Amino acid sequence: MRRYDDLARHVARKLNVGDTDVHVVVQGSMRTQTTTAMWGNTKFDLDIVVKLKSARFAGLRTSEEFFQEFxxxxxxIPDAGEPEPKNRCWRLRYPGEPFYFDVTPAIPLSRGITGTDLRVRDPKTIWSPSNPEEFAEWFCKIAEGRFPFQREQMAQFAEARTQVDPVPCGRVRIDDILRRTVQLIKLHRDNYYRGLPEQRQEGKPISVILVTLAASTYRDLLAKEANQFSSAIEVALEVVERLPRYIDRSGGRVKVMNPEMAAENFADRWNEDSGLRDREFKTWHQELVADLDALFAEEHSKKDEVRVRRIFGEHGVDAWKNGLAAGGLLGGLLKTVPAEPRSNPQTPVPTGSRNQLA
Structure with missing residues (x-):
């Protein structure tokens, strides 16, 4: 937590506001507990929102001066390096560390301006609504849902419940199929795009879209077809298969709406890139389905190790071997923590465990 505290105090001093007027909130995969291991020397991207509650920011009508001042x-900031501007955030690279921060300044109490509690800079529309906490709560509530076949597991692990904190610190539970499936999907995506030309990587499906599609699918399976599944692998494969069904293509535009903010389309850029992101999603998804179907349908053998390495890389092979030893393949594949976890700069959060799903 030291890095967060250092950043908050530094910003408060520089902006001449009280320490209590600066609130650092973790968002993204850390908040939903869907982080995966990073490849080689790749740094872990930690997304944070800095809420600025001071009255001096409450009446701002334009965002550019606010963004530049921030x-x-x-x-x-000690060890952070020079801030780099992005679309809505500033990147602090922390040279020499295994992580970097994407820091988004936000002004709370903004419902009269954007319709949400938070507003952030947008170079096109001046202000953009934001609700990372509400989105995470939506996902986490769905992730708590359990299928009938899990009741025995739920009783066994009743005291090991995952907590939803600003910086989650508990292990992903054995019966947490949604989070583990999201990790599996993201791990496959990252390995699939590793080494591809830059133009194709530009079209790589972003995590918030994958999280939204997977959670929506899981929610409906649980609500409408819960009794049709007898294992975690069945659920995971069905979630993966149905991801495209939750992409709205009505009206000639592609839409993956923020379930907690009707005005935000996570797939907006799909409509501005001559179909690049849409094509990439379809191509990658076909590969994902084919890879998982083949992987889980085969007998475990030395041959499988080659397939696992091709699909998930060395982290996947290590996890797969652990899974075989414990009698469970899916849980093993989702044990994606490297030897030195990097999910939190000060208090690493393990993204899997030796507990197996199936």
Whole structure:
């Protein structure tokens, strides 16, 4: 937590506001507990929102000066390096560390301006609504849902419940099929795009879309077809198969809407890139389905190790071997923590465990 505290105090001092007026909130995969291991020297991307509650920001009507002032306030944070502007955030690379921060400044109490509690800078529309906490709560509530075949597991692990904290610190539970499936999907995506041309990587499906599609699928399977499944692998494969069904293509535009904010389309850029992201999603998804179907349908053998390495890389092979030893393949594949976990710069959060799903 030291890095977060250092950043908050530094920003408060530079902006001449009280320490209690700066609130650092973790968002993205850390908040939903769907992090995966990073490849080689790749740094872990930690997304954070900095809520600025001071009255001096409450009445702002334009965002650019606010955004630039915040960027200047980030200068001089120990070990962080020079802030780099992005679309809505500033990147702090922390040279020499295995992580970097994407820091989004946000102004709370903004419902009268954007219709949501938070508003953030948008170079096109001046302000953009934001609700990372509500989105995470939506996902986490769905992830808590359990299928009938899991009742015995739920009783066994009743005291090991996952907590939803600003910086989650508990292991992903043995019966947490949705989170483990999201990790599996993201791990496959990352390995699939590793080494591909830059143009194709530009079209790589972003995590928030994959999380939204997977959670929506899982929610409906649980609500409408819960008794049709007898194992975690069956659920995971069905979630993967149905992902495209939750992409809205009505009206000639592609839409994956934020379930907690009707005005935000996570797939907006799909409609502005001559179909690049749409094509990439379809191509990658076909590969994902084919790889998982073949992997889980085969007998475990030395031959499988080659397939696992091709699909998931060395982290996947290590996890797969652990899974075989414990009698469970899916849980093993989703044990994606490297030897030195990097999910949290100060308190690493393991993204899997030796517990097996099936």
């Amino acid at each position: 960027g200047r306030a980030l200068k001089g």
